[in-house]
Amino acid sequence: MSIFELPKAIQLVIVTPERNLVSQEVDEVTLxxxxxxxxxxxxxxxxxxxxxxxxxxxxxxxxxxxxxVSWGFVExxxxxxxxxxxxxxxxxxxxxxxxxxARDEAEKKxxxxxxxxxxxxxxxxxxxxxxxxAAKAAPLPK
Amino acid sequence: xxxxxxIRRRIRSVKSTQQITKAMKMVAAAKLRRSQENMxxxxxxxxxxxxxxxxxxxxxxxxxxxxxxxxxxxxxxxLVVTADRGLCAAFNTNILRRASHFVAEREGxxxxxxxxxxGRKCLDYFKRRPTPVEDTWTGLFNHLxxxxxxxxxxxxxxxxxxxxxxxxxxxxxxFKSMISQEVVVEPLLPISRLEPAxxxxxxxxxxxxxxQELFNTLLPRHVTFQVFRALLESAAAENAARMTAMExxxxxxxxxxxxxxxxxxxxxxxxxxxxxxxxxxGAQALG
Numbered sequence: 060m061s062i063f064e065l066p067k068a069i070q071l072v073i074v075t076p077e078r079n080l081v082s083q084e085v086d087e088v089t090l091x092x093x094x095x096x097x098x099x100x101x102x103x104x105x106x107x108x109x110x111x112x113x114x115x116x117x118x119x120x121x122x123x124x125x126x127x128v129s130w131g132f133v134e135x136x137x138x139x140x141x142x143x144x145x146x147x148x149x150x151x152x153x154x155x156x157x158x159x160x161a162r163d164e165a166e167k168k169x170x171x172x173x174x175x176x177x178x179x180x181x182x183x184x185x186x187x188x189x190x191x192x193a194a195k196a197a198p199l200p201k
Numbered sequence: 202x203x204x205x206x207x208i209r210r211r212i213r214s215v216k217s218t219q220q221i222t223k224a225m226k227m228v229a230a231a232k233l234r235r236s237q238e239n240m241x242x243x244x245x246x247x248x249x250x251x252x253x254x255x256x257x258x259x260x261x262x263x264x265x266x267x268x269x270x271x272x273x274x275x276x277x278x279x280l281v282v283t284a285d286r287g288l289c290a291a292f293n294t295n296i297l298r299r300a301s302h303f304v305a306e307r308e309g310x311x312x313x314x315x316x317x318x319x320g321r322k323c324l325d326y327f328k329r330r331p332t333p334v335e336d337t338w339t340g341l342f343n344h345l346x347x348x349x350x351x352x353x354x355x356x357x358x359x360x361x362x363x364x365x366x367x368x369x370x371x372x373x374x375x376f377k378s379m380i381s382q383e384v385v386v387e388p389l390l391p392i393s394r395l396e397p398a399x400x401x402x403x404x405x406x407x408x409x410x411x412x413q414e415l416f417n418t419l420l421p422r423h424v425t426f427q428v429f430r431a432l433l434e435s436a437a438a439e440n441a442a443r444m445t446a447m448e449x450x451x452x453x454x455x456x457x458x459x460x461x462x463x464x465x466x467x468x469x470x471x472x473x474x475x476x477x478x479x480x481x482x483g484a485q486a487l488g
Contacts, residue, residue, distance in 0.1 A: 108409035
């Protein structure tokens with residue numbers, strides 16, 4: 060594709076093995092790539108990367124949406140972004156109370172030396188990312 | 202001569218059984234719809250995953266990954282998927298027969314076979330048999346989560362990479378249509394060689410991290426997805442089997458009620474006729 064005819068929007072598709080979460084045109088996507096967050100605008104060069112735990116942010120016009128993802132990979136084409144996530148949740152799906160509990164438990168485990176360190180760390184990361192997404196999407200307090 | 206009241210009681214009992222089978226049929230139909238939706242929802246993920254894997258296979262070294270390494274099959278493990286519950290015609294029996302057959306066949310070749318069991322029905326069957334059971338998973342099918350498949354596949358892949366077994370097979374019911382299921386035996390590990398896509402396939406991507414690393418992280422997901430798909434298929438097939446079984450049970454109950462009603466009427470008629478004869482002959486004797 061020539062540089063002179065960049066696509067105007069990105070067709071964003073987010074699927075998990077369980078469901079189809081998002082399929083819409085967006086202006087901008089931000090993803091948690093393994094080597095750091097990536098911002099993607101229309102006309103991005105083809106890219107294949109895996110995802111880590113974090114948030115996906117996508118913007119269309121002035122409306123911004125957030126999603127929680129945990130592992131997966133993404134294929135970026137100039138006019139299309141396909142995210143295949145192991146777990147993906149919309150802010151409405153996230154149980155903040157459960158996430159807080161998971162965070163506390165994980166923190167406690169990380170302090171005891173003989174527990175499974177990696178497992179607890181992943182749990183902690185997931186809980187924090189979930190809480191972050193839920194907080195960002197929540198309407199501002201009146 | 203059977204008592205009229207006994208026959209009526211029998212009809213009532215068959216009727217209430219029919220109500221139950223009818224309700225079960227409706228429930229199975231609703232669940233079937235849900236599991237079919239799940240299967241359809243999983244499809245885009247599967248297609249995309251395979252596309253990406255194949256395009257990576259062309260650029261990565263397939264020999265490097267432990268899940269692709271083929272060993273001589275001395276120790277074989279089988280994941281058998283049945284339902285948690287019965288009342289679904291030959292669904293469970295077919296699987297168990299095929300699984301026993303598979304075990305016997307492999308043991309005949311001098312291979313050691315051990316089992317991974319998903320579903321309460323195969324657990325009940327195999328716990329009384331000599332074949333060693335490694336792990337059991339029950340209560341999966343009410344609400345099937347990808348995490349469940351992840352746990353199962355994780356256990357299987359660990360067993361394979363730690364060389365506790367040389368091959369892993371799946372035995373499950375494939376959903377063919379509303380009225381038919383098919384028992385299939387599929388190799389899960391080692392992963393059969395992927396068909397590298399030609400150079401022309403797909404644009405030249407940037408890879409993050411490297412192609413090899415990406416390939417290596419995708420392979421386990423591919424395996425997990427195979428397990429997930431088998432579970433989905435089995436769940437759909439189970440509900441379809443139960444639906445047809447309950448449908449024919451409901452029909453049979455209907456036929457039985459018709460026959461019994463006919464019989465009850467005949468018995469009633471006979472009793473009335475007998476009474477009339479008695480009255481008439483009594484009157485004649487007096488007159």
